Amino acid sequence: MTGRIVLAATPIGNPDDASARLRDAIAHADLIAAEDTRRLRDLARRLGVELTAELVAVHDHNEADRAVMLIDRARDGAAVLVVSDAGMPTVSDPGFRVVEAAAAGGVDVTVLPGPSAVLTALALSGLPTDRFCFEGFLPRKAGERARSLAALTSEPRTMVFFEAPHRLAESLAAMAEHWGHDRRAAVSRELTKTYEETRRGSLAELAAWALAEAPRGEIVVTVAGRPARAASMEELVAEALARVVAGERAKDAVADLAATGGVPRRELYAAVLSARAEGASGA
The missing domain is CATH 1.10.10 (Arc Repressor Mutant, subunit A)
Incomplete structure (x- = not known):
């Protein structure tokens, strides 16, 4: 690891999904950039790994500034580990600006692959997996969300979204309105955890379920792409x-x-x- 940036995937729920390489990287890093240092400490405790590295918080609000420092430390020979709270850094999480700065500065970057909520939900969805796109979180404001959904109306690939529990029913209803009530979809929550659940059905069915049940936990929504129109x-x-x-x-x-x-x-x-x-x- 010496003199490079290492992006490491962390468990998305079950700590037993941590790889041996992740345990070793946490134990031997000189500097660890974590989205939340408290959650990193908790993960290390669960994994039985002693933390000796310097810890620094890197999140959406300070990543641009911290990236320069991380690159300088790696250039000076430090083993710099970058982790998010769960899953792969850079995927709807901090890390992109660090990689961007490393590439521009000629600093080596590598990845310790591992758990991914996007790929796990996609695999569970029962929807086509040969082509897909990840859209992250939809905008919170109704107008901005409507514009985002309208822009995806003709998207043929399976789409993967993150969503907060309290906005799930509203977002599913908006998807149904824009893309059709019968469009196939799946909602996965609490992936790899004790109460993991995946619901499959039409957007209308899932919107009604979310409104009635108010599901909790971390949620991933997977939606089928636009069906190919039969030629006349x-x-x-x-x-x-x-x-x-x-x-x-x-x-x-x-x-x-x-x-x-x-x-x-x-x-x-x-x-x-x-x-x-x-x-x-x-x-």
């Missing part, structure tokens, strides 16, 4: 004709488009032939 027969015919003009065989273009568009191949082929005939007679 006219659009498929037009694309097939364009591909034929570009040199592709009509049968090959039709076979491909029929498979992806979910229409009978014979029906599409007949429509393409009819359109070509009309085009020829019109010419």
Whole structure:
């Protein structure tokens, strides 16, 4: 670790998820930048690790200033460990400005991977995981939140959000209003803890549940992306004709488009032939 910045993921709930590398890093760091030093001390106690490092609080309000000091210490040879309260630093938590400054200053940065609430909730959601985006917390004010949701209306990827318990029902209802009441979603809370729970359903169903039950704890909301719109027969015919003009065989273009568009191949082929005939007679 000497002379570098080390970003380390900490448990998101269960301390037994701490890796051996994390324990070793906490025990041997010269300087630890923690989002909350009290929570770091508690984690070290739970892990049975003796803290000998200098501790410094690095949070949203002071990270820009503290980043310079951390980089200077690493450049002087110190082993600098950066941790957030839970999960991976920089992911909706402090750490980004430290990495940015390290990259600009030529200081080595490495990561001790580990627990992530984003990936854990995504895996539990039952929604597509091949493509996803993380959107953090929605704005608190209704107008700003509406603008953020409107900007994501056409997002095809699965979306992951953090949300506070007292705003959950309102946020789910707003999502349903903007994206459709039937849009699939999941709400995960207290991940890896004793009362871990994941609810799956439509946005409307989850909004009603949140309003009635007022769930507590740390919450992650996962929402399916916008479903792909099925192309009309006219659009498929037009694309097939364009591909034929570009040199592709009509049968090959039709076979491909029929498979992806979910229409009978014979029906599409007949429509393409009819359109070509009309085009020829019109010419």
